[in-house]
Amino acid sequence: DIVMTQTPLSSPVTLGQPASISCRSSQSLVHSDGNTYLSWFHQRPGQPPRPLIYKISKRFSGVPDRFSGSGAGTDFTLKISRVEAEDVGVYYCMQATQSPLTFGGGTKVEIK
Amino acid sequence: EVQLVESGGGLVQPGGSLRLSCAASGFTFNSFWMSWVRQAPGKGLEWVANIKQDGSETEYVDSVKGRFTISRDNANNSLYLQMNSLRAEDTAVYYCARERRLAYWGQGTQVTVSS
Numbered sequence: 610d611i612v613m614t615q616t617p618l619s620s621p622v623t624l625g626q627p628a629s630i631s632c633r634s635s636q637s638l639v640h641s642d643g644n645t646y647l648s649w650f651h652q653r654p655g656q657p658p659r660p661l662i663y664k665i666s667k668r669f670s671g672v673p674d675r676f677s678g679s680g681a682g683t684d685f686t687l688k689i690s691r692v693e694a695e696d697v698g699v700y701y702c703m704q705a706t707q708s709p710l711t712f713g714g715g716t717k718v719e720i721k
Numbered sequence: 722e723v724q725l726v727e728s729g730g731g732l733v734q735p736g737g738s739l740r741l742s743c744a745a746s747g748f749t750f751n752s753f754w755m756s757w758v759r760q761a762p763g764k765g766l767e768w769v770a771n772i773k774q775d776g777s778e779t780e781y782v783d784s785v786k787g788r789f790t791i792s793r794d795n796a797n798n799s800l801y802l803q804m805n806s807l808r809a810e811d812t813a814v815y816y817c818a819r820e821r822r823l824a825y826w827g828q829g830t831q832v833t834v835s836s
Contacts, residue, residue, distance in 0.1 A: 648823065650766070660822075663822045705823075710771075
């Protein structure tokens with residue numbers, strides 16, 4: 610199984626400042642079809658996860674452009690250009706390149 | 722508007738069974754893979770199972786293989802998860818989601834396995 614490792618576990622941020630979350634996979638996420646199936650999700654307490662990013666850097670419909678994804682191979686990053694109050698919660702990366710689909714352990718973003 | 726509504730959760734004793742349902746609307750159900758994902762209390766997300774558009778292919782996480790069965794009824798836009806031989810560690814909120822990239826999620830249904 611592909612292991613997904615996120616850092617940091619927790620990220621205190623200042624409103625209006627940028628934030629960055631790293632996700633590393635135990636093996637390359639490049640699929641035989643040439644795509645890299647790496648996604649990011651945001652979850653607030655008591656809510657289902659909200660999809661943010663798929664295929665490394667493509668935003669789902671309705672996701673603000675302050676969210677961006679980057680990376681390749683085994684190293685990926687989610688960046689929030691200017692953190693807003695509604696961005697608090699837990700962020701998860703996920704790979705869908707190989708079954709079983711696997712998630713990172715999560716990164717909690719909170720306001721300082 | 723895409724909607725996914727799960728039902729069928731509840732309290733069950735260890736060794737018991739439950740069948741979860743997910744009613745889909747707002748999209749062409751038979752055009753998409755469908756998935757189940759769970760989240761144990763205070764824990765992260767765990768993918769459980771996928772099923773192809775026509776039901777011809779299914780995938781499972783190892784911990785549920787042989788106990789859980791994913792299925793679908795395209796005529797009624799419904800997804801199911803039959804859960805047998807339930808264990809305490811299956812206690813979680815179970816979400817259905819559209820596609821292998823999990824583009825849309827339901828609100829979830831709580832499953833509690835306890836004596």
